[in-house]
Amino acid sequence: MVPTLAFACAAVLASFSSVDALWPLPTGLSVGSTALRLSQSFDITVDVQGAPDDLNAAVNRTKSQLWNDKLERLVVGRGSVDADAISNAAELTSLTISLADGATVRSISEEAIDALESRDDSYTLSIPETGSGAVLKANSTLGLFRGLTTFSQLFYYYNDNVYTIEAPIDITDKPAYPYRGLMLDTSRNYFPVEDLERTLDAMSWVKINNFHWHVVDSQSFPLQIPGFTDLAEKGAYSSSMVYTPDDVSHLVSYAAERGIDVIVEMDTPGHTAIVSEAHPEYVACAGSAPWASSANEPPAGQLRFTEPAVVNFTADVFTALSKMFPSKLLSTGGDELNINCYDQDEVTQGTLNKTGKTLEQALDSFTQATHSALAQAGKTPIVWEEMVLDHNVTLSNETVIMVWISSDNVAAVAKKGFKIVHSASDYFYLDCGGGGWVGSSPSTNSWCDPFKTWQKSYTFDPTANLTAEESQLILGGQHLLWTEQSGPENLDPTVWPRAASSAELFWSGPALTNVSSALPRLHDVAYRMRQRGVKAISLQPLWCALRPGACDVSA
Amino acid sequence: MVPTLAFACAAVLASFSSVDALWPLPTGLSVGSTALRLSQSFDITVDVQGAPDDLNAAVNRTKSQLWNDKLERLVVGRGSVDADAISNAAELTSLTISLADGATVRSISEEAIDALESRDDSYTLSIPETGSGAVLKANSTLGLFRGLTTFSQLFYYYNDNVYTIEAPIDITDKPAYPYRGLMLDTSRNYFPVEDLERTLDAMSWVKINNFHWHVVDSQSFPLQIPGFTDLAEKGAYSSSMVYTPDDVSHLVSYAAERGIDVIVEMDTPGHTAIVSEAHPEYVACAGSAPWASSANEPPAGQLRFTEPAVVNFTADVFTALSKMFPSKLLSTGGDELNINCYDQDEVTQGTLNKTGKTLEQALDSFTQATHSALAQAGKTPIVWEEMVLDHNVTLSNETVIMVWISSDNVAAVAKKGFKIVHSASDYFYLDCGGGGWVGSSPSTNSWCDPFKTWQKSYTFDPTANLTAEESQLILGGQHLLWTEQSGPENLDPTVWPRAASSAELFWSGPALTNVSSALPRLHDVAYRMRQRGVKAISLQPLWCALRPGACDVSA
Known part of the structure; x- marks a missing residue:
């Protein structure tokens, strides 16, 4: 049975006050109201010839979660209210998983890093x-x-029982958009590998399939790149605050086994002050004071992209990064170029005078050269919006643009025909609202105040102001965490469950998402994450979480 | 040697870019620039006849911290920059602690819960x-x-050495204000005892001496009160989410051993919806819909203070609470009374008609009766500002008023001659800026936006708009965490290090605090807290923390 979308919506709304920890909402869903519990001998049978190891591992993790989540239903009385239903419930003894006839058996890890639009996340569950x-x-x-x-x-816990009260359940599911992501900056402050693992776990639970790793920036260079190890040696916060090639390889595998592609970003030519520790001659304005005349935040420092040595260096680093990260995508950055820095830089000005090029022409050459290195490595570049809207650099049609300054800029990028990943600060920046961090002024607020609530992100319209044709350019979107005021201490509380809101928006699609009825399910996501060791925060008092709708404005 | 304040300030400013993890800043301080390391045989000698157990325990904790903090100095190069100085350093073999001649030997625990203004926190250290x-x-x-x-x-770590580079050090210290506090709400969401212990630890490290425990509220009643156990039995979120009398006794002792008085609050007559679970007849508007017409937040429900049974019940609960909490202070609340609730409540209106009293007269009777129960138990009441500014209840001169709605209201309370603890939402509310939590509107921001930065709290003027005489009424102040959007998951990151800013303001006094030079020390507080297991957040990128001043606006 394949329920229609309309039927799915009706079923979901009907169950509003009862269950559904499902997040993101399946695009096709029908549920009943019969209790069903896992048999003590419940097992998952993998009916796949030559099943890959990572599929078997995923099956084992699933079995472990089923028995260990121990999440009681979020209702007054918790699990006890289901005691009668459970005692009369039929027992489910098996889940059999299999591929469609004729499907090629590949590992999850291989499929997770296929070209974005060719990944097939669809499934049916009965x-x-x-x-x-x-x-x-x-x-x-x-x-x-x-x-x-x-x-x-689907399963809750009570008194040694693992059960659902919504059988029969029929799901036909596939994502609305191919890109659901999370961006994390590991340069402003460093995050140990275990924090990234835990974040990847939580991402996979809400079907996020891209980890945009803004691994280095002006503040520190924690990435050991073969052939360029001096960058981390001199630019990491300490010798223990680095990601070794082994760490990267481990994290890329860890992610891929969980359906996640790791997209690395080395932001260029701006946001590169720390490169000056190893190569002072490559960087303009490093150590300049006041920093505010040469950068959006301290420290100032940008690659001298007019210099052939810098172009070669950057292209070579991208080539090396391409070997470390198997993803088809790689971000070269391109945001917040400070022109005044170059205007004041004698080396840059000397070269421009000598070559007769404008700064923009030199930037175009730099971009073409570095993107050409990517193309040779089989990668598609990602850039921030300024490369399209503020500069006129030559970009291949395939280039993916991340719009961050404002969602208002999406239409302008779409008009130029580029593919887009929504990353707008006015909807998806997880760091907004934490107060100003530059200096000690008592009146400084966060530059992107206010805090972006889950409701704000969740109600974003991915195709606002776009024609039907332009709407086809939208690949999806993501939440982003810049870490000037974050570290391992507040990673989980800052990200979860908020980042789940874009995960559902871009999986289920705006037609299925409904902010008025989403909250009970989002509570469930948060409480289940905690059971699994991720410190997702309380969105409301538990009193409200136990009483769907009772804390609404009009309740 | 007793340095003058002026001398102390000069010494601190001079050491701006070098050291000083001291927080709060001692009111008298002089430091040198000589390295000194702890001898491997370093010990703390307690030269106190009949030293109390909690003093010996504090000595042992101090020794453990000295060796286990392992905090390297926050400078570029970290501890390694001190390697030469350390290798040439003299060794400190002992710290001897003693009481002034003729001082009575009492335990820390006894002294910590003395009447607020009679506690003596002063000490000298050489x-x-x-x-x-x-x-x-x-x-x-x-x-x-x-x-x-x-x-x-005072001590940093490098390469198995524990050392200072600021010897000789002379400190003469005592607090500017007797009340430095932290308020935590454990009703909206529950916090296990271990979270409270960790919070008390961190409070003690910055010399906060009062834990204002807003233990119950409308959402849940997690406190088991002897004689009134039905309140928690029916009103706690679950049987495991309660504080037993043993838990309370343990926490009160744990706090007192660390110099902290635990001041319990049972907010009345508002904020009591949950009492209706055990005593529906005592509560007006419980379960009323829409809640917004009867309460500031869901759920609605206020004590029917017109009813003699309710007056007796409340007074008896306060008497029971007085036995559980040895503090001389106890908060009876009194904020956010919703008059419409009583206007619509038939029971209340019936009694008012019968007795010929106005609602305000009945409130006065209720307050006098319940405060009289406190007085009999030897307690001084604390109330929120509305009891003075919005209602005209009879209060003893000793009553302490907490001003929360706005710091602008402090002067009006002072004009009435009451003692004041600063608790203003516009400076000290830790929960502001996290977005709206009522309902699912995408445009709802935090009611007390924006986020209150440490800089904002730190630059608060405790005697603004007060005469010299009125200024004498200021007991101190505190940060406060209401937990609609907080739980164990984000407790530490929400509170620390921000709450340290009021701890220093009210210990060191506004004359000594300087927001421009405080940040490096506050970084130190945060990093040291992390070494001790408290998840204080990064206020800036580590790049900035290692380079004092480099991330200032004008740097």
Whole structure:
């Protein structure tokens, strides 16, 4: 049975006050109201010839979550209210997972890093109310992984029982947009590998499929790049605050096994002050005072892109990065270029005078050269919006643009025909609202005040002001965490559950998302994350979480 | 040697870019520039006849911190820059602590809960540069405890060495204000005992001496009160989310051993919806819809203070609370009374008609009766500002008023001659700026936007708009955390290091605090807290923390 979208919506709304920890909302969903509990002998059967190791590992993680989440339903009385239903429930003894006839068996890890638009996350899941076996099918192991993730969210715990009260359940699911992401900056402050692992885990639980890793910036260079190890040696905060090639390889694998592509960003030519520690001659304005005349935040320092040595260096670093990160995508940055810095830089001005080029022409040459290195390595570049809107550099049609300054700028980028990942500060910046951090002025607020609530992100319209044709350019979107005021201490509370709001928006699509009815499910996401060791915050008093709708404005 | 304040200031400013993890800033301080390291045989000698157990325990904690903090100095190069100085340093073999001649030996725990204005936190600490013994003296074990706290902040770690580079150090210290506090709400969301312990630890490290425990509110009643156990039985979120009398006794002792008085608040007559679970007849408007017509936030519900049974019940609960909490202070609340609730409540209106009293007269009777129960138990009441500014209830002169709605209201309260603890939302509310939490509107911001930065709190003027005489009424102030959007997951990051800013303001006094030079020390506080297991957040990128002043606006 494949329920229609309309039917799915009705079913969801009907169950508003009862259940559904499902997040993101499946695009096709029907649920009943019969209790069903896992048999003590419940098992997941992998009916896949030559099943890859990472699929078997995902199955084992799913089984572990089913028994260990121990999340009681968020209702007054918690699990006890289901005691009667549980005692009369049929037992589910198995979930069988299999690929569609004729599907090629590849690992989740391989499929997770396919070209973005060719990844197949779709799956169907059927759980009969009778207790006869549940069935999960997909065209890909990636799809099976998504289905396992959904399956693990369906069950609650009470008194040694793991159960649902919504059987039969039928799901036909696939994402509305190919890109659901999370960006993390590991330069302003450093995050140990275990924090990144935990973040990747939580991302996978809400079907986020891209980790945009803004790994280096002006403040520190924590990435050991083979052939360029002096950058981290001189630019990391300490010898223990680095990501070694082994760390990267581990994290890339860890992510891919969980359906996540790791997209690295080395922001250029701005945001590169720290490169001056190893190569002072490559960087303009490093150490300049006052920094505010040469940069948006301290410290100042930008690559001298007019210099052939710098162009070669940057292209070579990108080539080296391309070998470390198997993703088809790689971000070269391109935001917040401070022109005054170059106007004041004697080396830059000397070269411009000598070559007769304008700064913009030199930037175009730099971009073409560095993007050409990427193309040779088989990568598609990502850049921030300024490269399209403020500068007139030559970019391939395939280049992906991240719009960050304002969602108002999306239409202008779309008009130029580029693909877009929504990353707008006015909706998706997780760091806004924490107060100013530059200096000690008592009256400085966050530059992107106010705090972006989950409701704000969740109600973003991905195709606002776009024609139908332009709307096709939208690849999806993501939440972003810049870490001037974050570190391991507040990573989880800052990111979760808020970042789940864009995960659902771009998986389920705006037609299915409804801010008025989403909150109970989002509470469930947050409480389930905590059971799994991620410190997602309380969005409301528990009193409200237990009483859907009771804390609404009009309740 | 007792340095003057002027001398102390000069010394501090001179050392701006070098050291000083001291927080709060001692009111008298002189430092040198000689390195001194702890001898491997370093010990703290307690030269106190019949030294109380909690003093010996504090000494042991201090020794543990000295060796285990392992905080390297926050400078470029970290501890390694001090390697030469350390290798040539004299060794400090002992700290001797003693009481002034003729002082009565009492425990820290006893002294910590003395009447607020009679507590003596003062101490002197002298650390010669020669390595001959350091000396800590005080009039009280409470003062010795403060001095030990200071001593533990003076030392950094590098390569198995524990050292200072600022010997000789002479400190003469005492607080500017008797009340430095932190308020935590454990009703909107529950916090396990271990979270409260950790919070008390961190409070003690910055010499906060009052824990204002807003233990119950409308959402849940987690406190087991002997004789009134039905309140928690029916009103706690779950049987595991309660504070038993043993928990309270443990926390009160834990706090007192650390120089902290635990002041309990049971907010009445408003903020009591949850009492209706055990006593529906005592509560007006419980379960009323829409809640917004009867309360500032869901759920609605206020004590029917017109009813003699409710007056007796409330007075008896306060009497029982008085036995659980040895503090001389106890807060009876009194904020946000919703008059419409009573206007619509048939029981209340019936009694008013019968007795011929106005609502305000009944409120006065209720307050007098409940405060009389406190007085009989030897307690001084604390109330929120509305009891003075919006209602005309009879209050004893000793009553302490907490001004929360706006710091602009302080002067009006002072004009009425009451003692005041600064608690203003516009400076000290830790929960502001996290977005709206009522309902799902995408445009709702925090009611007290924006986020209150440490700089904002730190630059608060405790005697603004007050005459010299009125200024004498200021007992001090505190940060406050209401927990609609907080729980154990974000407790530390929300509170620390921000709450340290009021701790210093009210210990060191506004004459000594300087927002331009405080940041490096506050970084130190935050990094040291992390070494001790408290998840204080990064206020800036580590790049800035290592380079004092470099991230100032004008740098």
